[in-house]
Amino acid sequence: MTWTSFHRRGEILRDVIASANRRRDGRLPVDLPGVAETFGDELTLLGALQLRWHTRLAGQIERELMAEPLELEDAVVAAWHTAADELPGVRAILDRERTAPSTPAISDAMAKATAKEHLLLAMMAGRVSTPDDAAARVGAGIEDRARATYRPAPAATPAPHGLLGRLKAVIAA
Template sequence: MTWTSFHRRGEILRDAIASANRRRDGLLPLDVPGVHETFPDELSLLGALQLRWHTRLAGRIERELMLQPLDLESAVVAAWQATADELPGVLAIVDRQRATPATPEIAVAMEKSAAKEHILLAMMAGRVSVPDAAAARVGAAIEEQARATYVGAPAPEEPEARTLLGRLKAALAA
């Protein structure tokens, strides 16, 4: 991969993430210009989105642990929720593909990524020390706790809604 194609791939991935975060419908943003040329199939796009989610989550956990080092589990929960606020569309895609994978290959990839994410959550919360199936179960419980107490960020307003005409339309519709 050349330096130019590397940067182009990053731009298209950012556009895809922005589109997913606006829509929040859980569908892969295959309609974003350049996606089909950059990502050969759904699995490669999903993999890039999953990697972005995972790296953002890991970084958030590190930051939260610096802020509240005595309550590890609360820090991990707060980090998961902050990541969900930053990447709500990506989370919706990940959730949808975990629940109803588009292909058998995606099902296998999502199962592995979920297990790895759960192990990360459990280990960073200080609840386990060995990355095994028990750690994945503990991490899944931590994720459930994060979801149960999560109050999602509101969807961004459409540009038209911020204009006078958009506000008038909204007032008339109500």
């Protein structure tokens, strides 16, 4: 992958995430310009979105844990809530593909990604020390708790994109 294609891929992925966050309908925005040429198929696009979610979640967990909370699990749940607020459309897509995968390959990929997320949640909450089936069950319980206590933030007005967009917003205000 060339430097140019790497940046182009990142640009298209940002557009996909922005569209998903606006729509929040749980459908992959494969209709956007450049998506088919950049990602090739739905599985590749879904993999990029899953990676973005996992990275955001892990970062939020690290931020929460830096405050040295007394209850690690509460911090992990709060981090899940923050990540879900920051990527609501991505979370909706992942949830939809997890419950009703469009292909067997997507079903397999979502099962693996979900298991890894559960391990992350359980280990960062300090509830387990080894990545095994018991840890996955503990992580699933933490995710269930996060979902049960989650109150989605209202849809925000999209931020202006780029310098020109910010300048227009300032002039309009």
